[in-house]
Amino acid sequence: MLLLxxxxxxxxxxxxxxxxxxxxxxxxxxLLVIFTEIFGNxxxxxxxxxxxxxxxxxxAVFGMVTACYTYLAVSTAIARDxxxxxxxxxxxxxxxxxxxxxxxxxxxxxxxxVVLVVGVGVAFYKVELLHHSLPASVVLxxxxxxxxxxxxxxxxALCKSSDTVIAVTNATLLxxxxxxxxxxxxxxxxxxxxxxxxxxxxxxxxxxAFQATFKPALQGHGFVWQGGDTTLAILPQLAILxxxxxxxxxxxxxxxxxxxxxx
Amino acid sequence: MNPIVxxxxxxxxxxxxxxxxxxxxxxxxxxxxxxGPNGAGKTTTIEILEGYRKADGGTARVLDMDPASGGRRxxxxxxxxxxxxxxxxxxxxxxxxxxxxxxxxxAIPVDEAIELVDLAHxxxxxxxxxxxxxxxxxxxxxxxxxxxxxxxxxxxxTGLDPDARxxxxxxxxxxxDAGKTILxxxxxMEEVEVLAHRLSILVxxxxxxxxxxxxxxxxxxxRATISFKIQGxxxxxxxxxxxxxxxxxxxxxxYLAVDDPTPALNExxxxxxxxxxxxxxxxxxxxxxxxIYLQLTAKPQPETR
Ligand SMILES: Nc1ncnc2c1ncn2[C@@H]1O[C@H](COP(=O)(O)OP(=O)(O)OP(=O)(O)O)[C@@H](O)[C@H]1O
Ligand SMILES: [Mg+2]
Numbered sequence: 001m002l003l004l005x006x007x008x009x010x011x012x013x014x015x016x017x018x019x020x021x022x023x024x025x026x027x028x029x030x031l032l033v034i035f036t037e038i039f040g041n042x043x044x045x046x047x048x049x050x051x052x053x054x055x056x057x058x059x060a061v062f063g064m065v066t067a068c069y070t071y072l073a074v075s076t077a078i079a080r081d082x083x084x085x086x087x088x089x090x091x092x093x094x095x096x097x098x099x100x101x102x103x104x105x106x107x108x109x110x111x112x113x114v115v116l117v118v119g120v121g122v123a124f125y126k127v128e129l130l131h132h133s134l135p136a137s138v139v140l141x142x143x144x145x146x147x148x149x150x151x152x153x154x155x156x157a158l159c160k161s162s163d164t165v166i167a168v169t170n171a172t173l174l175x176x177x178x179x180x181x182x183x184x185x186x187x188x189x190x191x192x193x194x195x196x197x198x199x200x201x202x203x204x205x206x207x208x209a210f211q212a213t214f215k216p217a218l219q220g221h222g223f224v225w226q227g228g229d230t231t232l233a234i235l236p237q238l239a240i241l242x243x244x245x246x247x248x249x250x251x252x253x254x255x256x257x258x259x260x261x262x263x
Numbered sequence: 264m265n266p267i268v269x270x271x272x273x274x275x276x277x278x279x280x281x282x283x284x285x286x287x288x289x290x291x292x293x294x295x296x297x298x299g300p301n302g303a304g305k306t307t308t309i310e311i312l313e314g315y316r317k318a319d320g321g322t323a324r325v326l327d328m329d330p331a332s333g334g335r336r337x338x339x340x341x342x343x344x345x346x347x348x349x350x351x352x353x354x355x356x357x358x359x360x361x362x363x364x365x366x367x368x369x370a371i372p373v374d375e376a377i378e379l380v381d382l383a384h385x386x387x388x389x390x391x392x393x394x395x396x397x398x399x400x401x402x403x404x405x406x407x408x409x410x411x412x413x414x415x416x417x418x419x420x421t422g423l424d425p426d427a428r429x430x431x432x433x434x435x436x437x438x439x440d441a442g443k444t445i446l447x448x449x450x451x452m453e454e455v456e457v458l459a460h461r462l463s464i465l466v467x468x469x470x471x472x473x474x475x476x477x478x479x480x481x482x483x484x485x486r487a488t489i490s491f492k493i494q495g496x497x498x499x500x501x502x503x504x505x506x507x508x509x510x511x512x513x514x515x516x517x518y519l520a521v522d523d524p525t526p527a528l529n530e531x532x533x534x535x536x537x538x539x540x541x542x543x544x545x546x547x548x549x550x551x552x553x554x555i556y557l558q559l560t561a562k563p564q565p566e567t568r
Contacts, residue, residue, distance in 0.1 A: 090341075
């Protein structure tokens with residue numbers, strides 16, 4: 001019950017922060033419209049999908065990560081800097097409940113942002129929702145929301161002030177989104193080191209698996225380890241996400257501080 | 264057992280020895296004040312008792328629990344007003360108080376808490392649109408909304424106008440009357456004299472004096488000062504024998520420092536009547552808490568009078 005109240009509390013705070021609403025909910029939509037209008041919504045030869053079919057899941061991923069990673073990290077760091085976290089710590093509210101409420105709230109926001117982007121894609125750009133892989137999309141979304149939330153909390157735990165957190169989240173998310181091929185359709189091989197970075201970090205795995213669930217050419221429900229040219233497989237990526245999530249959560253809970261930094 | 268017990272508390276931050284063996288206890292239903300200059304260790308003491316910081320040595324008990332590990336059971340029974348304001352600017356007054364009220368098992372009604380700090384007119388206002396003093400009052404409401412047994416107030420009335428300050432004093436007194444125990448820090452002597460049953464003066468992490476305001480006055484400045492301006496009549500002024508050696512004259516004023524003002528006054532007035540002198544602006548001053556405070560915190564330490 002307390003968890004529910006606290007989650008609503010966090011959602012209300014989000015709704016009252018116009019900048020956050022813009023970056024999480026509006027920006028991905030704007031980008032979807034811009035990309036689709038620039039590139040035209042014709043099928044892309046290599047993949048046989050339309051621009052919108054390619055960009056809708058990509059931008060959904062971007063919006064989701066912005067909510068769970070960037071927004072969670074920055075808003076938590078600001079709450080720490082302003083003493084809000086410290087004040088909460090002095091109340092009977094169990095710390096785990098409070099943190100869970102923050103994570104659940106950003107996950108709800110992330111899912112809504114995804115629904116918005118996909119909804120606009122379906123409504124205006126003839127994006128196809130694939131019934132057979134829909135459960136895989138949903139599971140991926142939920143697991144990724146938790147994983148990126150854990151990473152967001154880890155960044156907050158590692159950085160001293162909200163200024164640093166803003167810098168670090170932005171400096172990590174944007175370049176990573178590019179090397180992880182969220183925005184660009186790879187018409188050229190990326191340098192090996194870039195690929196290597198992208199392969200180690202979780203974003204590419206999430207985005208490629210999520211995008212795969214939107215590819216009409218792939219068959220099957222996706223809950224298999226071994227995929228192919230015509231079969232969908234998300235379990236390998238899912239496993240990597242889970243590993244990152246658990247690792248980040250453990251480290252974050254170990255390092256997390258509730259008080260503003262003195263020095 | 265007293266609700267707040269502190270014994271020989273020590274705490275250092277890297278180079279600074281913030282607390283060097285602080286001991287005191289606060290009785291049930293009592294308001295106890297910590298007084299001291301900036302950096303004396305007041306906040307450190309209070310935050311150890313609130314469970315925010317760990318002491319290096321000594322013991323701290325609140326409601327017979329260790330604040331560092333008391334957890335939820337203790338936090339349900341204590342109210343906190345931190346020295347630094349910490350509110351969420353996006354919420355309005357009512358939402359802020361409600362968010363705290365629901366965390367406590369025996370919270371008072373939200374509107375009642377808002378009225379206690381005189382913010383009823385600003386109920387629907389966003390926190391960021393409140394003045395600094397209004398924000399402070401809101402924080403005091405958050406401290407009392409859980410109807411705590413023990414209330415910690417770290418400089419609660421800093422930034423409040425005189426009117427608001429008096430309202431908070433009334434609130435503190437009514438909480439006292441209801442049997443709540445209050446630990447307060449303050450830089451306002453008047454506030455401490457009005458509110459505190461007992462106080463201690465903390466300097467450089469050590470308690471320099473402790474007692475009720477009256478006790479401290481007795482202990483540190485038993486001497487009263489009689490002052491007046493002589494209105495002469497041409498006669499030479501020769502003070503009466505009993506007070507002659509205690510007289511000090513300065514800029515037309517005469518000062519007399521005496522242990523017991525009654526016989527001195529008697530002698531003085533009789534003498535003045537006899538010789539036809541006037542004693543203008545005759546006053547007897549007891550040292551105030553402020554005098555004692557300034558005396559104790561002065562650097563270098565002056566000799567005790
Ligand atoms: N987190 C901290 N890190 C390092 N030093 C600290 C920290 N907190 C307090 N100190 C030091 O400990 C000493 C006591 O500080 P404290 O905040 O307890 O004083 P205070 O009596 O509350 O002062 P004020 O009236 O200014 O609020 C000071 O010298 C201060 O610089
Ligand atoms: Mg202080």
